[in-house]
Amino acid sequence: MLTHKGLQATATSGPDSFEFVANDGGTPPDGGDSNTATISIITQRHILFVDAEATGGHNGLTWADAYVDLQSALEDAAVSHGLTTEIWIAGGTYTPSERTDPSNPRTATFALVRGVAICGGFAGTENSLNQRDLSNLANETILSGDLAGNDGPGFLNNEENSYHVLTSSDADETAVLDGFTVTGGNANGDSPHYQGGGIYVAPGTPTLVNCTFADNAAEYGGGMSNRYGSSPTLINCTFSGNLADEDGGGLSNHYSSPTLIACTLVGNSANDDGGGIRNYYSEPVLITCQLIGNSGIDNGGGVYDGSGSSSTSQTLMTNCTFWGNHAGDRGGGTCTIGSSVTQLTNCILWGNTADSSGAQIYGTSSVVTYSCIQGGWSGTGNIPGDPLFVDPDGPDDIPGTADDNLRLSDGSPCINTGDPGFVPEPAETDLDGHARVLCDRVDMGAYEFGIGDYDCNEVVDGDDFAYWGTCMTGPDNGPYDLGCEAFDFEFDGDVDLSDFAGFQVVFGG
Ligand SMILES: [Ca+2]
Ligand SMILES: [Ca+2]
Ligand SMILES: [Ca+2]
Ligand SMILES: [Ca+2]
Structure with a gap:
């Protein structure tokens, strides 16, 4: 006192x-x-801890006393405190237990909550969020719909799985999911349980960051379904190996407009339209995304816009790369039907295939500018040239898989040929987390060429190193001069020794 x-x-x-x-x-x-x-x-956010292997008091207040299941933490967060709550979850596998229909075990789901950030990927010792190492697979935090724990490859034994691993109903952007693998959802039930095996958003605007939706199934939207005016934001998320028995292997958007930034869709498939994404009366935005090896048995291997002459979807895609997507009918990369509009700017569509027509693009209402389209496409700034990907089939020598390296190699016609009027958003990066614009003009595709190449001659050598000293600011001591973003490998506003570690990797390469 x-x-x-x-x-x-x-x-x-x-x-x-x-x-x-x-x-x-x-x-x-x-x-x-x-x-x-x-x-x-309020001096800090309220934090609740979850660790499947914790042996303490199970009150969620520390790692030692962590809850062993996520549902307990969600119930605690729902009644707690009126504060922004973070739920920190240690690596492991967690299955939902809360049923929307008590008589049906398959309605068990994790519900996103306003004001609650659910964060995975912890070792179980951290005391700040930025101590997480999401690249450490030992800390992979899995939200699984496989209630019986008996799933095998190829959707084996998913008959008893949850319809939706996650649901979001009337949540806003303060409902956050960050750092999870979401798998094993199987939305094959009656309405509304036929959409969104991984996550069902109906409606809402939640924020999903650093999440992978893998091997989920549904009739519509194997990985994710957005309905009733939903506009979630997804940043650095991956959709992999999800399946739709109808439309939208990765995502299905129905009167909804999600924003996807720096996301990858790989190996998703639909038995009808939209192997990667299917849009119906929707206006999604994709920025710096790559779509690899997605397939639709009917139309739109990568992206399908519209469902008939009355549909007016509009998809805006900027700096996206399409590679190895396939349509059994029309539009290997994108398929635009009716009065829908598919707008592609600074994009690359290469190596996509369609059995009937439109290997890269199907639909005359596509608006394409400053893009590299195999076979060519009319529009300002478009080029037909080979983008010269670094290693388009990747180490496994199979095109259309997750290891494909779609960065540009020196000499690529996609370097510095994007929209000359393009101005990146503050802190906008390429898919590697480097500056979105290097050498004064944006490239085509998801990856910007030229990190480390200060003098912009497409070689990183001693001539570039000669400028290192003039650009070096030291830790947290930016800003640096224009052009020095070529040395900001971490893209954190300074040039310091940890950036130099990145420079050494590309030097002479
Ligand atoms: Ca199962
Ligand atoms: Ca490959
Ligand atoms: Ca450039
Ligand atoms: Ca150089």
Whole structure:
């Protein structure tokens, strides 16, 4: 307690707030209690811990006393505190238990909640979010719909799996899912349980970051279904190996407009339209995404826009790369039907195939500019040339798989031939997390060429190193001069020794 000029102040700090009470000891005019003023300051976010292997008190307050299941933490967060809550989850596999229909075990799902960020990928020792190492597969945190734990490859034994591993209903952007693998959903039930095996958003605007949706199944939207005016944001997410028995192997959008930034869709398939993404009366935005090896038995191996003459989907895609997608009928890369519009800017469509027509693009209402289209396409700035991917079939020598290296090699006609008027958003990066624009003009495709190449001659050598000293700012000591973004490998606004580690990797390469 502090006392100053008769004023008594008491400070109380809890795990998530700091309360300051000032009391002047006098009697107020109305004859009540002494005059007091209270200021409460939220000093940190409320954190709940989940670790399947924790053996302590299971109250969620520390790693040692972590809840062993996510559902307990979600119920705690739902009643807690009015604060922004983070749920930190240690690596392991977690299955849902909360049923939307108590009589049907397959309705078990994890529900996203406003004001709650669910964060996976922890080792179970961290005390700050940025200590997570999401590249460490030992900490992979899996949300699985395989309730019986008996799934095998190729969707074997998924008959009893949850319809939707995750659901989001009326959640806003403060509902966050960050750092998970979501797998094993099987939305093959009656409405609404036939859409969104991985996640069913109906409606809402949740935020999904660093998440992989793998090997989920549904009639529509194997990985994700967005309905009823949903506009979620997905950043650095992957959709892999998801299956739709109808449309939208990776995602199905129905009157919805998600934004996908730096996302990869690889090896998703639809038994009808839209191997990667199917859009119906929807306006999704894709920025710096790659679509690899997706397939539709009917139309739109990569992206399918529209479902008939009355449909008016509009998909905006910027700096996206399409490679190795296949349509059994029309539109290996993209298929645009009716009055829908598919807009492609700074994109590469190469090596896609269609059995009847439109290997790269089907649909005359496509608006294509500053893009590299195999076979050519009319529009300002388009080129037909080979993009010269670094290793288009990857180490496994199989085109259309996740290891395909779609970065540009030196001499690529896609270098510095994107829209000359393109201005990146603040902090916008390419798919490697480097500056979106290098050498004064954006490239075509998801990867920007030229990190480390200060003098922009498409070689990283001693001539570039000669500029290192003039660009080096030291840690957290930016900004640097224009052009020095070529040395900011971490894209954190400074040029320091940890960037130099990146420079050494590309030097002479
Ligand atoms: Ca199963
Ligand atoms: Ca490959
Ligand atoms: Ca460039
Ligand atoms: Ca150079």
